[in-house]
Amino acid sequence: xxxxxxxxxxxxxxxxxxxxxLDPGLPLPCRAxxxxxxxxxxxxxxxxxxxxxxxxxxxxxxVALPFGTVGLIHPRSGLAARTGLSxxxxxxxxxxxYRGEIKVCLINLDPETPIVIExxxxxxxxxxxxxxxxxxxxxxxxxxxSRGAGGYGSSGGHAGLHAAAPLDDTRTDTEGA
Numbered sequence: 001x002x003x004x005x006x007x008x009x010x011x012x013x014x015x016x017x018x019x020x021x022l023d024p025g026l027p028l029p030c031r032a033x034x035x036x037x038x039x040x041x042x043x044x045x046x047x048x049x050x051x052x053x054x055x056x057x058x059x060x061x062x063v064a065l066p067f068g069t070v071g072l073i074h075p076r077s078g079l080a081a082r083t084g085l086s087x088x089x090x091x092x093x094x095x096x097x098y099r100g101e102i103k104v105c106l107i108n109l110d111p112e113t114p115i116v117i118e119x120x121x122x123x124x125x126x127x128x129x130x131x132x133x134x135x136x137x138x139x140x141x142x143x144x145x146s147r148g149a150g151g152y153g154s155s156g157g158h159a160g161l162h163a164a165a166p167l168d169d170t171r172t173d174t175e176g177a
Contacts, residue, residue, distance in 0.1 A: 018063065018064040019062070025120075026119075028061070029042075041123060042120050043057050043121045044060045049106060053107070053108055055106055058103050059101065060101070061101065062099055062102065063102065065094065066096060067096050068130060069131060070128070071094030072092070072094075072126070072127045073092030073102070074087070074126075076124060083108075083113075084109040086107050086109050087124060088106070088107045092124075
């Protein structure tokens with residue numbers, strides 16, 4: 001297999017973002033490869049996550065995102081594939097006005113094996129994107145579209161959807177909590 005060398009992308013296409021290192025013993029967030037969308041975030045503590053359990057882990061950094069951007073915290077694909085490690089509220093959201101430590105709510109999706117996280121391990125990725133800031137206006141009814149109110153599963157495309165029990169969308173947020 002022939003590997004083509006791509007031209008080296010610039011380190012960044014935007015002005016730098018202010019970052020405070022809250023834990024000087026950890027590396028700064030950085031891209032694993034030139035041109036990667038996300039920068040790796042590191043765990044401030046060592047922890048074992050039992051199967052089906054979740055834990056909040058600090059990253060030792062705080063950022064000052066520019067107005068009109070958002071930081072999205074994504075799982076690292078290799079960890080997810082190899083161990084079942086994911087993020088509960090993926091993607092996590094870091095708003096432009098937030099100045100506290102970025103924390104990641106990790107979950108062990110493996111049904112049997114605990115996951116050991118060591119201090120300094122790369123646990124997630126931070127992707128900074130522009131975001132549209134919109135206002136909402138209340139109306140009596142919405143305009144009609146061909147899709148209408150069709151939601152989950154309305155487009156079909158998977159044989160298992162026809163045999164599966166319908167989703168119960170009548171439960172409130174407080175039931176079963």
